[in-house]
Amino acid sequence: MAELVIRRGLAEPDTSGTFVPHKPERPEKSDGGRPFRIVSEYQPAGDQPTAIAEPVAAMGEDEQTQVLLGVTGSGKTFTMAKVIEELQRPALILAPNKILAAQLYGEFRSFFPDNAVEYFVSYYDYYQPEAYVPSRDVYIEKDSSINEQIEQMRLSATKSMLERQDCIIVATVSAIYGIGDPVDYHGMILHLREHEKMAQRDVIQRLVAMQYERNDVDFARGNFRVRGDVIDIFPAESSENALRVTLFDDEVESLALFDPLTGHIQTRVPRYTVYPSSHYVTPRET
Template sequence: MDFKLTSEYVPTGDQPQAIEQLTEGLNNGEPSQVLLGVTGSGKTFTMANVIAKTNRPALVLCHNKTLAAQLYGELKQFFPENAVEYFISYYDYYQPEAFLPTTGLYIEKDLSINEEIEKLRLAATSSLLTGRRDVIVVASVSCIYGIGNPEEFGKNIVTLETGQQISRNQLLFKFVDILYSRTEADFKRGNFRVKGDTVDIFIAYGDFAYRIIFWGDEIETIQRIDPYTGKKLSDEKIVTIFPANLFVTGKDLLHLAINQIQDDMVLQVQYFEEERRFLEAKRLKERTEFDIEMMRELGYCSGVENYSRYFDRREKGARPFCLLDYFPDDFLMIIDESHVTLPQVRAMWGGDRARKVNLVDHGFRLPSAMDNRPLTFDEFEAMVGQSVY
């Protein structure tokens, strides 16, 4: 589907010239261009016109959530028929895990996740993986932080259609594998419930649920329903259900990862013991074994992102997967307020590393935690492609 710009305004003043020059530059393969303009001069409208003319998926990068929300609202109005998505940090409150060697104080990770923003993040990655070309994602700098492998995320998509042969229990196992939870009481996003031959699943990235009705081992009917009233919104022939979490992993990979985590734990504990740092050795062994037990039982644990290197099959020191990996190669990067946004991108890696070094040195985390990180500035630049600043 093509981008369709809807607006009561038409480009005026310098805007037609700017739109023409930027579009020409992008079509001619210019790697970087700069759009200058004072506040209120219509830079967002200008860029909306450029996106519509070039007809390529776009990532609009902002330096704070407020600005991102404002741009998201504006672009949603300009492109009501296209997929305009929002990808920012989903924490209302976040206290990262840290250790202060000078005082011996360990600060546990504490956070509050905003479910509405988590839904929007999943909607962004899901839109990109459908193969749609008319996608604009408005993102904060959180888009350079590690998330799940897009290949693994894509492998865990469940497609259902009427007439499909699959037992009800088989389907329930599939939902559990893609990190949906069964519930009987509180039906909320990321949950499914079962009543006889009927399975309801409240998708994690939208405001509706699907009702799947079985006749024996065959899917007889699929309906889109209002999750709160149960009222039918539409009948569906075929539906695609994306995972409920960006860190989804297949069973085979999970067992492989657990074995590698154990091997690395043994090596690091040995290292601490050789250095006669027995407290650190004991601490690391206990914490890692607890996490492994949780992963075996539930498929994940608190702080599972610290083990992402094993799940992603990455080499030591290799960059993590991030939102940019979900875009096709020819996407357009628009960096809003670039004089503030780019220094922020550059600073993220250093701050994260300083905190993690202390955690690893004192046995709170395995060295692999260092590879759960934001991109370095060089890695970011290498991934970006054509940009408008």
């Protein structure tokens, strides 16, 4: 087993006088989640028990910075997974690029199949900024291509952070950049409950404000459709389940999750939270 080394007490950069963005209050977790439990046939060996015990002990002493050193193949990912299991805390894992992030995401998903392991990277498959070439007098327009699956995974990661305690986010360093106001995003969330008073027009208006599009023909992610007193919503962060809201007069009669391909009802739910279709939603100015 290659040697694993823990470095502690590293000097923190001086951030005095720097801008500190507004940090909104943490929303109440609607789903406590499950305890972190590794599913693996492997057991810590070699230097790994020490490399697991020291960070766990240091966290109890409020140690802010630690570095785990080891060559490729020394089991650093498994070691950090054991640290997460011991601490029972949500974790943010930053990788320098998408390739390494995807590798880490796959490994942590295999270690924690019963927990919310999410993937948060840039959703651009291709991005060309606008530019001007003076020598040729050529203006190049901005062009981009967005990967819808990655966009869905980003929104799923945001939902897990807001709802669950057992959350591990694997992201690239680009995640440090802002993507909108957290206060506005959280304020746009739509909470639906059975037997709650809410008119159909109000539900539709809220969905449109959350950047959902009405499409009664092509029911896809980020869309909703209306059929009489029934509103079907395909959540932007979901790839498997859609929500059916059945109204009676001005009351939510029932909520049910169904398969958007077959229309088969899977389960009824007493309440459901619909999240915005984009991170860039803003409330209407008053």
